[in-house]
Amino acid sequence: GSRGSVVPFFQKQIAAGGPVTVTHPEVKRYFMTIPEAVQLVLQAAALGQGGEVFVLDMGEPVRIADLAYDLIRLSGLRPRVRRGEDEKMRGGDTESGRRGEDEKGRRGEGEKGEDWDIEVVYTGLRPGEKLFEELFLENEDYSRTRHEKIFVCRNGDEIADS
16 A cells, blocks of 8 residues: 655655665556546546446556656756666676666766765665556456546456356
């Protein structure tokens, strides 16, 4: 379950001078705005007949580390990019990758700490936390509703019983 929006959490950390904490460099999450959530509830109430689960098409999931780096830059600051730590957290070779470049290949933030304002620190996954959240499971049957951004889902066990 969600623990709240990460954007204000990161903004507070940036305003305090950092560090910005991210659990893992590969964690991805879906996002919806408050108006989208309200619209989903209203559409579900109008479309629902009982027992369905309605899911908003939220597009592609966002890599939380990218969001952290982007929010730092949008604040007019420079993040410290430590590629070795990123690779170590991913289980890869700490010597590979481009030194002094971030995950999108942008230069300007120092590997050794020069020319940076805010550090991004990886804290490790929390118990039960996943790198990626699935919207639908293999045994679920889902389809689009007449609203182009809303899916309706039924549990695969219910489908087998009917």
